[in-house]
Amino acid sequence: xKYINTAKQIIAILLVCLVVGVVIISxxxxxxxxxxxxxxxxxxxxxxxxxxxxxxxxxxxxxTLGETLVLLVAITGTMAILVNLGKDTIEEEAVHFxxxxxxxxxxxxxxxxxxxxxxxxxxxxxxFGFYVMLYGHISPGGGFQGGVIxxxxxxxxxxxxxxxxxxxNTVVLSRIExxxxxxxxxxSISGVFFETGFFGNPIKPETDLSANxxxxxxxxxxxxxxxxxxxxxxxxxxxxxxL
Amino acid sequence: MIFERILIFALFIAGFAAIVGIKNIIxxxxxxxxxxxxxxxxxxLEGSRIGDxxxxxxxxxxxxxxxxxxxxxxxxIVIGVCVTALSLALAVxxxxxxxxxxxxxxxxxxxxxx
Amino acid sequence: MSIDTLFLTPVxxxxxxxAFLMAAKVFFPxxxxxxxxxxxxxxxxxxxxAALFLLNPFVMSxxxxxxxxxxxxxxxxxxxxxxxxxxxxxxxxxxxxIPIYLxxxxxxxxxxxxxxxxxxxxxxxxxxxxxxxxxxxxVCLEVMGITSYVLIASSDKEQSILASYNYLMFSATAMxxxxxxxxxxxxxxxxxxxxxxxxxxxxxxxxxxxxxxxxLVLIVISTLLxxxxxxxxxxxxxxxxxxxxxxxxxxxxxxxKVPLFALVRLLLLVVGSYRIGSVLAFAGGLSAIVGIxxxxxxxxxxxxxxxxxxxxxxxxxxxxxxxxKEGIGTERGALLLSLALLYAFCHAVAKALLFLTVGTAxxxxxxxxxxxxxxxxxxxxxxxxxxxxxxxSFFIAFLSLAALPPTIGYFGKSALLxxxxxxxxxxxxxxxxxxxxxxxLKLCAIxxxxxxxxxxxxxxxxxxxxxxxxxxxxxxxxxxxFFFYKHLQNxxxxxxxxxxxxxxxxxxxxxxxDFTKSLVTIIIAIVxxxxxxxxxxxxxxxxxPNKGRTFSDLFFGYGLAIAIMAFQLIR
Numbered sequence: 001x002k003y004i005n006t007a008k009q010i011i012a013i014l015l016v017c018l019v020v021g022v023v024i025i026s027x028x029x030x031x032x033x034x035x036x037x038x039x040x041x042x043x044x045x046x047x048x049x050x051x052x053x054x055x056x057x058x059x060x061x062x063x064t065l066g067e068t069l070v071l072l073v074a075i076t077g078t079m080a081i082l083v084n085l086g087k088d089t090i091e092e093e094a095v096h097f098x099x100x101x102x103x104x105x106x107x108x109x110x111x112x113x114x115x116x117x118x119x120x121x122x123x124x125x126x127x128f129g130f131y132v133m134l135y136g137h138i139s140p141g142g143g144f145q146g147g148v149i150x151x152x153x154x155x156x157x158x159x160x161x162x163x164x165x166x167x168x169n170t171v172v173l174s175r176i177e178x179x180x181x182x183x184x185x186x187x188s189i190s191g192v193f194f195e196t197g198f199f200g201n202p203i204k205p206e207t208d209l210s211a212n213x214x215x216x217x218x219x220x221x222x223x224x225x226x227x228x229x230x231x232x233x234x235x236x237x238x239x240x241x242x243l
Numbered sequence: 244m245i246f247e248r249i250l251i252f253a254l255f256i257a258g259f260a261a262i263v264g265i266k267n268i269i270x271x272x273x274x275x276x277x278x279x280x281x282x283x284x285x286x287x288l289e290g291s292r293i294g295d296x297x298x299x300x301x302x303x304x305x306x307x308x309x310x311x312x313x314x315x316x317x318x319x320i321v322i323g324v325c326v327t328a329l330s331l332a333l334a335v336x337x338x339x340x341x342x343x344x345x346x347x348x349x350x351x352x353x354x355x356x357x
Numbered sequence: 358m359s360i361d362t363l364f365l366t367p368v369x370x371x372x373x374x375x376a377f378l379m380a381a382k383v384f385f386p387x388x389x390x391x392x393x394x395x396x397x398x399x400x401x402x403x404x405x406x407a408a409l410f411l412l413n414p415f416v417m418s419x420x421x422x423x424x425x426x427x428x429x430x431x432x433x434x435x436x437x438x439x440x441x442x443x444x445x446x447x448x449x450x451x452x453x454x455i456p457i458y459l460x461x462x463x464x465x466x467x468x469x470x471x472x473x474x475x476x477x478x479x480x481x482x483x484x485x486x487x488x489x490x491x492x493x494x495x496v497c498l499e500v501m502g503i504t505s506y507v508l509i510a511s512s513d514k515e516q517s518i519l520a521s522y523n524y525l526m527f528s529a530t531a532m533x534x535x536x537x538x539x540x541x542x543x544x545x546x547x548x549x550x551x552x553x554x555x556x557x558x559x560x561x562x563x564x565x566x567x568x569x570x571x572x573l574v575l576i577v578i579s580t581l582l583x584x585x586x587x588x589x590x591x592x593x594x595x596x597x598x599x600x601x602x603x604x605x606x607x608x609x610x611x612x613x614k615v616p617l618f619a620l621v622r623l624l625l626l627v628v629g630s631y632r633i634g635s636v637l638a639f640a641g642g643l644s645a646i647v648g649i650x651x652x653x654x655x656x657x658x659x660x661x662x663x664x665x666x667x668x669x670x671x672x673x674x675x676x677x678x679x680x681x682k683e684g685i686g687t688e689r690g691a692l693l694l695s696l697a698l699l700y701a702f703c704h705a706v707a708k709a710l711l712f713l714t715v716g717t718a719x720x721x722x723x724x725x726x727x728x729x730x731x732x733x734x735x736x737x738x739x740x741x742x743x744x745x746x747x748x749x750s751f752f753i754a755f756l757s758l759a760a761l762p763p764t765i766g767y768f769g770k771s772a773l774l775x776x777x778x779x780x781x782x783x784x785x786x787x788x789x790x791x792x793x794x795x796x797x798l799k800l801c802a803i804x805x806x807x808x809x810x811x812x813x814x815x816x817x818x819x820x821x822x823x824x825x826x827x828x829x830x831x832x833x834x835x836x837x838x839f840f841f842y843k844h845l846q847n848x849x850x851x852x853x854x855x856x857x858x859x860x861x862x863x864x865x866x867x868x869x870x871d872f873t874k875s876l877v878t879i880i881i882a883i884v885x886x887x888x889x890x891x892x893x894x895x896x897x898x899x900x901x902p903n904k905g906r907t908f909s910d911l912f913f914g915y916g917l918a919i920a921i922m923a924f925q926l927i928r
Contacts, residue, residue, distance in 0.1 A: 005907070011913065011916060012913045015917065015919060015920040016534075016912075016916050019571050020575070023540070023541040026564055028544050028565065031544070031546070033548070034432065034547065037432055037433065038433070055433065059429050060434070060492075061426070062427075062496075063492060063496045070496075070503050073477055073507055074507075076470055077506065077507030077510065080467060080507070081518075171383070174383045175384065177379075178379045178383045178384070181376045181379055181380075182379070182380050185373050185375075185376040189369050
């Protein structure tokens, strides 16, 4: 009986690999049409010199919107599933990192070294995260990358000595996230009212300022991604006092 | 060139075999991450063959790599991370409900109580 | 309001409502949420419906519109294609979602998260129907998938968590294969939009053609997984049976049909894709029989309904596959596709209503086991239902699925069966029709009067006004569909046909002979039902395994499907 299961697995792997192998291993030259077009026109069309940003925030911005939706739904789902786990046992509380101030002294894992170093690192990483977010259109970076760095800086702050920081309060973070998402949807619909179609750049005619739309989208996406991932990390670390 | 693709294909098979063959629900998620990584590597590697400089326009850049696969893979990486997060949350919940991480044991225990 | 802005409203209006509800959830107190959800429902669901009414003349004149999102130059932007098929898919989706959104019970858990995720799913379904770009299809299917996983897991029962985990692993792996398929096609053609790929398809030879065909196989099978055709249907029973009732209704009604029809445009991308049609037709017939045999074996109410979904989607797939085999552009192909879509609509409305009524009834009785559940009417009356609306709605939905007048299913099923004659799948579908009636007769037992007094479950009035509205809307759709079927069919055929409806003689109405056929079906079904409890039937049925699919079965089915489809394409 056990062998039937193993046999099924082996047959499945073999059949799939046969088909996928042909697609991956076959030799073919990569097409150059897209690269040539972008080399010639990306700066005039979108105002960005980072062509990757020009693609995913300009030409194919709809995919970025879909990706943001996947992130939003995944985090909502993860929080809903984890929050229902009920009260934690004593052993589990001992490994929580993000604790209210009165419990911190007794927790064995929160050493003084950890708290001092991470609270000093937090603001620097936050600054770096904002730099990556804002300069996404001229050097490697962008909304998602900067947002994840901002999230990690918020985790550093949560591990640090500061206990009253608003930045690690999940209620404040969820408000920023909700406003950022609303702003993203409004920015994408704005093209409809400015005659450039859904998700078109509403400031396109004036080429001097047309990069601003990409900068705006980078900021909004960065805030949304950063705050939602930070909320999820803080909830997983045990800091969900208010959910 | 073809050797690199064969290595990526081997990584792909390893990930898929992990998803299908290993019974631990968390190791299945490892397998999913492996095949996602293999796909990302494949796109980026193949797209980089037509040029030798990063796709950022500057005066000194003459032949840059194809930026389209890089932009597509940004989306694919984020989607992969989100699916991993959700699947790990489900795995933790299953562990709390049944006390086991083996998918066959979990299925048997949960099918008993309809 | 130009056509340009109107046809995208089903995509961005629900998104706006989801964002609005998210902001309302964190800024406003709990008790105002119901009001905000009502406002969001009107803006997100009724306004797109109004936009569809305004678009009707455009679609009736068979124009279609191809745009690039954001008005960029064509080779890199995302193409969207609006034509009659997208219009009908969005109409089907809205017709089923609006009553489901109204189905609310007091004390439903997670109701605000449900509303947000529901609107995001609405937007992704509309985007899937409209897209004409490979990578955008990937993103839209991922959004649809992740909203399904979260909605299934939201019922908090452990079985639903396991079902969601199985579905997640299976579907996420399949989407990675989809990406490999996109890699193959992009490498050969240099573009991601359907029309650019289709324009080079005739110049491919040798190994290029082989890679293109295999890539298409990967993409097609990964999309067909969501429509749950045998052998890809292992995930559906667990997922649809353990989800909350409105989620089951939405999944069975809409989400298994939209990817199937969105696949139509993909099949034009590679030479020789009409051969996919013949193997799919056979798979459709097989799904129908296998699904209903498993349904007969089941004693759990929602699992029976889920297996019946597998069986009924087999009908749709058979007609759809025969349409692909003939070629979508021909007259007969368009006729088959229209009938497939019409039957999908009949099934969507009836199955959604069944899930909602059976769900309400079994909640009142607190058991889902068909051997124990009896006397739902008394239990529901204790919960505040004045007229036995749940029982009447269940009965109307049962009539529709059994193909009896006065419901739309009567015409839908007989039209489908008569037009698919000549293929072996037709015989399989006819046998399935008889067995379907038997399985649903088994389900009717919930409403038989109970012998002992029902101990009323201590639940306050939970049959509210909006829940009754949901039932009324579904009943209306089923019965009105019967009286206006001819107009409905002509409208659909005119929208989908390339040559105009005057060329197609649709003489499918021989009312008397069809009615006698239905009567014969019912009589055979009642006889089989009587024999069902005998020992011979038990011995025959015990050959059908009762356990659900294990995890490795899912991937074994996937491997088989890929191999069969690849072999069919290259020979």
